Amino acid sequence: MRSVQEHQDVIAGLIQPRPAVTLAPADALGLVLAADVVAGVALPGFDNSAMDGFAVLAADIAGASEDAPVTLPVADDIPAGRTDTQPLEPGTAQRIMTGAPLPPGATTVVPVEATNSDFGADFSSQPQVQIRVATREGQHIRRAGEDVAAGTTVLRAGQRLTPAALGLVAALGLAEVTVLPRPRVLVMSTGSELVGPGTPLQPGQIYESNAVMLAAAVRAAGAEAVTGPMVSDDPELFRAALTEHAGDVDLIVTTGGVSAGAYEVVKDALGEEVEFVKVAMQPGMPQGSGRVDGVPIVTLPGNPVxxxxxxxxxxxxxLRTAMGLPAERPRITATLGEDLTSPAGKRQFRRGVLGHEKGQAVVTSYGPPASHHLRWLASANCLLDIPLGVDHVAAGSQVDVWDLSSD
Structure with a gap:
């Protein structure tokens, strides 16, 4: 039998990155930059107020206090978005809103809370303002370029686009970013016993679950899933469905029809194009890989686990490597909470529950090891990785664990 590592190497050789593409920022969340992002403008782009208040000369209010307020005439009103600000004359104030451009000549902003002004009132009804705090020069002013100077590289190739990163891209006025695209993966399940949800089951039939599950796994990995139709155990129908739906994808994934039975539709249809092998693992021994009409294909077993x-x-x-994302699930070493057995000659991936006791990682197996017990996998948060050649692990031993609860 082929080892797990050998088959991993074969599959890794099939899945290659797509060329970089440009996307609108709204479509790029979670993707990895393929090129640096350079600021074409400064942030902020102009001196602006950090507070709702009054733009003044610091020298004019140097002696202001609660007991001795300074009264200034209010010469203008500056809402955010105004583009025609007038210079501030000495001995006057201009009412200003947060984010509004600072008028030429102003050296400080006094918050409205430090005045007698009612900002809810109409500007024309407040011809003057009493200032009760002496703010220092430059206080409550955001200077042009203090966040980002024009020409600065603000994001690097290889960086994943988070909501904050996309906010920065948008703030710089960029309409697109260059990223590594999501691979398109066609998922198809096979088996004459399969029916869709909502259909009454006949004796011997089961509801299709693998395509739903694997398409979700593809999306959770960051790639794009395309779900093909369920296909019966008819090689000609399977091949026709494959040809119809595989024209614009980067990878085909099938489930079922790869074992040693009499009605193995994937084997029967693709035996000359796909290499079918046995991998020394539990669960998941029957596997296959190859290319169909030039498109990489990976054929998985039909049991859901x-x-x-x-x-x-x-x-x-x-798949994650092709997108520039961290490939491996977090791997930790945990203390086993029970005795376990593992089949001789196979590397076992056992469903488990990972927790902590007294600051130490502790793991226990969860449910039977058989490959049809999907309920237990649905509630597991890790996989115990029992090496090839180990058929018994005692409670208290240190075991390798794949943490399924995070990327």
Missing amino acids: SALVSFEVFLRPP
């Missing part, structure tokens, strides 16, 4: 564990082990890392 086998399918999802196989995705975690073989597909998630190279």
Whole structure:
């Protein structure tokens, strides 16, 4: 049998990055920059007020206090967005809003709370203002370029675009960014026993779940999922559906039809293009990979736990690598809370629950190891990685754990 590492290497060789693309910032959340972002403008772009208040000369209010307020005539009103500010004359004030441009000549801003002004009143009804605090020169003023100077590289290639990073891109007025795109992955499930939700089950039928589950796993990894139709165990129908839906994708993922039964539709249809192998692992021994009409294809087993564990082990890392994202789930060492057995000659990935006791990571297995027990995987938060050649692990031993609760 092929080792897990050998099959990981084969799959990694199939999945390659797509060329960089330009996208609108609204479409780039979570993607990785393929080129630096350089500021074409300064932030702020002009001196502006950090407070609702009054723009004045600091020298004019140097002696202002609660007991001896300074009274100044209010010569103008400056809302945010005004583009025609007038110079401030000495001995006067201009009412100003947060973010509004500072009038030429003003050297400080007095917050409205330090005056007798009612900002809810009409400007024309307040011809003068009493200032009760002597703010210093430059106080409550945001200077042009103090956040970003024009020409500064503000984001680097390889950096993931977070909401804050996209806010910066938008603040710089950039209409697009250059990123590594999401791979498009076609997910198809096979089996004559499968029916869709809402359809009454006949004896021997089951509801299709793998395509829903794997498409979600593709999206959770950061890639784009395209779900194909369920296909019966008819090789000609399967091949026709594959041809119809695989024209514009970077990877095809199928589930089912790869084992040793009499109706293995994926094997029967793709036996000359896909290499079918046995991998020394539990769950997920039957695997396949190759190219169909030039498109990489990975064929996974049909049992749901086998399918999802196989995705975690073989597909998630190279998909994320192709997008410039961290490939591996966080790996930690934890203390095993029970005795475990593992099949001889296989590397076992066991569902588990990871917690902490007295500051130490502790893990226990969760549910039976068989590959059809999906309920237990749905509530697990980790995979225990039991190495090849280990058939018994005692409680209290240190074991490797894949943390499924985070990227």
